[in-house]
Amino acid sequence: MKILNTRPAHQSEHLTYLIEKNGSSVFHFPLLEILPVSFNPIKVGDFDYIIFLSANAVHYFFGGSGSDNAVNETIIAIGSATKHALTKLGFNKVICPTNFSSDGILKMREFQNCKNKSIAIISGENPKPLLSKILRERGAILKNIFCYCRKPITYDMEKIFPVLQANNIDIIITTSAENLLHLMHLFQKPNHRAWLLEKKLCVINEKMKTDAFAIGFKSVIQAENATDEMIAKSMKRLTVND
Template structure:
């Protein structure tokens, strides 16, 4: 994590101007941490989270939680929108253990009162969760698994569990959409060199950023510095033409992103000398 002394003195990110692209309702924590480290947080949500178009399949699954051996939440948004449909008192007593793809998702479940949430020891991805012993071998074979996710979510988790012999069902509780925002101020700021680093937490968010700011911003966006949450996302950034190697955070939680921003800052301070 970011150096404690530097954090206390507000020096870890002093003067750094960071574009925070999390959804509006999830950006305050990261923005506050950036400011506490001496940086400037520029909030520009590139994804809006909305309820899924058809919630009936998810509601039916939640009414039968005791039929499942594992319930996996893939994101904090899955927790928020899933719990809005659940009888949380009943869910808290369900026999199926709750699992989370990463620390932020596990923390959201624990804040809601779930006391036994399994999560990866390291990392925050489908790959990391699939390495858990309870999702391998005999533990997976024949088990019934409910995956709570957004519409059109990544298939790796469900496909791999199916290959391991699990019976997988999905509860799609939210969808992602480009927000109705005017990006002209951000575009002008970026062109004038007023943004040092950009935090991106999803592939769709990165694509929306380019779309929302328009073709006139493509060049500075490709030359900008990025902090991302996975090697997979870093590879997608390169495929879009982003020239600088992205710094990959250890997870998608705010503290992991701050630590990655500190590493980004340190690398650029060395290059400037």
């Protein structure tokens, strides 16, 4: 089985390793480039809670090195990859929600009564508004830090499309709404779009699954969460079923 991995180049290697370990082959087709943006630095210890919404947020906020005087602060990570990025920098009090999502964070005990609590949310530009909106409604004093952006990668589709056809792609992995949107933008020509919609699509949440069916995909599988392990598990399940 041939799988199209659309994760950003610097994040694709581990997922590719897991997929190939399960017996499938991978074609790399990154759709987004992750770039740093300037921001006003803050001190982790100045807030009651710090929330990191991605491993990229950890990397670009700290610039690759941790904060020695804040390793004992309690930090919220949206998922296991984000938690791993923080623990690698020396943070030893990192907790995750049961459900790796903004909704999962909002259900955490720490945020049920957060009136007048100071909270910093570290993310890329243009995050989903739900988390900030609800925390403000609950009375939190919120500060958003945007430390990176996602830049769509352009391709000469007249050149790359025959290559994709020749590789006999079976499944396409998309890991964000922005990722899926740019995929559709690239495959605009009728013959390109028809080829795309014939493929099985792997997504990482219910909203993406609904959107994919609305776009016209006939076969959509939802991974349990956005971790490489759960995506690879979904790919293995498809391979076994086929």
